[in-house]
Amino acid sequence: MQVDRITPGMTVLEIICRHRQTEEVFRKYDTAAGVCLCCQALFDSVEETSRKYGLALPALLADLERAAGDPNR
Amino acid sequence: MAEKQLDCRGLACPHPVVKTKELIDQGGVEQIRVLVDNAAARENVSRFLKRSGYEVRVEEQAGTLAVIGRLGEGAAAARPGTVCAPEARQKVLVLIGTDRLGTGDDVLGQKLLINFIGTLKEMGPELWCLVLVNAGVKLAVAGSEVLANLQELENSGVMVLVCGTCLHHFRLLEQKQVGETTNMLDIVTHLQLADKVIPLT
Numbered sequence: 001m002q003v004d005r006i007t008p009g010m011t012v013l014e015i016i017c018r019h020r021q022t023e024e025v026f027r028k029y030d031t032a033a034g035v036c037l038c039c040q041a042l043f044d045s046v047e048e049t050s051r052k053y054g055l056a057l058p059a060l061l062a063d064l065e066r067a068a069g070d071p072n073r
Numbered sequence: 074m075a076e077k078q079l080d081c082r083g084l085a086c087p088h089p090v091v092k093t094k095e096l097i098d099q100g101g102v103e104q105i106r107v108l109v110d111n112a113a114a115r116e117n118v119s120r121f122l123k124r125s126g127y128e129v130r131v132e133e134q135a136g137t138l139a140v141i142g143r144l145g146e147g148a149a150a151a152r153p154g155t156v157c158a159p160e161a162r163q164k165v166l167v168l169i170g171t172d173r174l175g176t177g178d179d180v181l182g183q184k185l186l187i188n189f190i191g192t193l194k195e196m197g198p199e200l201w202c203l204v205l206v207n208a209g210v211k212l213a214v215a216g217s218e219v220l221a222n223l224q225e226l227e228n229s230g231v232m233v234l235v236c237g238t239c240l241h242h243f244r245l246l247e248q249k250q251v252g253e254t255t256n257m258l259d260i261v262t263h264l265q266l267a268d269k270v271i272p273l274t
Contacts, residue, residue, distance in 0.1 A: 009238075009256050013121075016087050017094060023087065039086040039113035043120060045256045048237050051246070 006064045008047035008057060012037060015046070019068035028063070029055055076104040081114060082137060089114040090121045097125055107140045115140055123232065124259065126164075126266045164201035166267035167193065169209035170274035186212075189273070190219040194226060202232040202263050205252065207274075210239040214248035223251045234259060 006015055006022075016023050016038070026037045033053035035041070041049040046064070050057040077096060081089035089109050096102060105127070107118050118140045119129045127142030145164060173182030174189055190212065193200060203226065205213055212219050213235045227233045233252030240246045240254060264270055 009258070011256060011258065013087060013090060013094075014258065017091060036086065036113070039117070042087050042090060042117050043124075043259075044254065045237060047241075048254060048256075051241070 006046070006061060006068055008050075008061065009045050011043055011045055012049060013042045015064060015068075019064075022064050022067045025060075025063045025067045029053075029060060076106055077102050078106045078108070080108045081118070082108050082110040084109075084114070085111075086113050086117055090117045093118055093121055103144045105142045107142075109138050109140060110136065111138075114138075124262065163199055163268035164266065165196060165199045165269045165271065166202040166204060166263060167200070168204045168206065168264070168270060168272045168274065169212065170205075170207045170272070172208040172211045174273065183218075186273075187218050190222045193222075194229070198230075200226070200231050202234065202267065203252075204234045204236075204255075204260055204263060205239075206236040206260070207239055208243075209273075210235050210243060210245060210249075213251045214240075214245045215250050216248075217250075220250055227251055232263075234263065236260065 006019075012026060016026070023038065030036055032055060033041075033049075035053065037049060037053070041052070044052065046060060047057060049055065050060055079089075079092055079096060081092055084092070089107060093105070093107055096105065105122070107122075109115050109118060115131060115138045119131065122129045122140065122142035125142075126145050128145050129140060129142050132139040132141065172186060173179055174185035175182050193203075203223070211217060213223060213233070214220075217223075223233055234255040235249055235252040237246070237254040237256055240249055246254070
C-alpha cells in the first residue's frame with residue numbers, strides 16, 4: 001500500500017488529520033514531553049516539537065510512519 | 074449570515090480543531106460557533122480559525138466557551154460558495170526576508186528597516202500579517218531594535234509569523250520574543266489568503 005510520507009516539517013495537526021491513528025502515537029509521547037502534545041504543539045512541526053520537548057525525532061517519525069501505514073492500528 | 078455550530082464540549086484536543094477543520098473544509102462557512110469546555114481547546118480552535126482567515130472572538134457562559142469565527146471580508150472572496158462584500162477590507166501581508174533594507178550600505182540598510190518596521194502601523198487595520206523569514210527572523214529575537222515595534226503590532230492584532238527553520242538555522246529558537254514560530258505550509262497558506270503581499274527580501 002502506498003503511504004504518504006510523514007516529514008519533519010509537517011505539523012502535528014496535519015499528521016493527525018491525514019492519519020487519525022497517529023494520535024495514539026502523540027499520546028504515547030506525552031509523558032516524555034511532559035505536556036499534552038495535541039494541546040500544546042498542534043500547530044508546530046514534528047521537528048520543532050521534538051526539539052522543544054527533547055524527543056528523539058527519528059524514533060518519533062518512525063513510530064508515526066508505522067502507525068500511518070497501519071490503518072487498523 | 075448563516076452560522077454553523079459545533080458542539081465540542083467533552084472533547085479533548087485535537088478533536089475540536091479536527092472537527093472544526095472538517096466543517097470548514099466543506100466550504101461556504103461564513104460564520105461558525107464552536108462550543109468547547111477547556112482552555113486548550115479554546116486556544117487551539119481560535120488559532121486555527123485565525124489561520125483560516127476568520128476574525129475570532131470568544132464568549133463565555135456558564136462554563137461553556139463559545140469560539141465564534143466570522144470569515145474576514147478579504148478571505149470571503151477566496152473561498153468557494155461565498156460572496157465578496159462590496160466594501161471589503163483587504164488583508165495585507167508583509168513578507169520580510171532580510172534584516173536590512175536595500176543595498177549599498179549595510180548600516181544605512183539596518184536603519185531604514187528599523188524605520189520601515191516602525192512605520193508599518195500606519196497601514197492601519199489592513200495590515201494583517203507579518204512573515205519573517207531568513208535574516209528577517211533576527212528582528213524577532215532579544216536585542217532586536219524593532220522588538221518593541223513588533224510586539225506592539227502583535228498586541229494590536231497583527232499576526233506575526235516567524236520561520237522556525239530560519240530560527241533554527243541561526244540558532245535563535247530560544248531567543249525569539251515575539252510572534253508565532255511557523256513552518257512553510259503556514260507561510261504558503263497565509264500568502265494565499267492575503268489580498269496583497271508586500272515582499273521585502
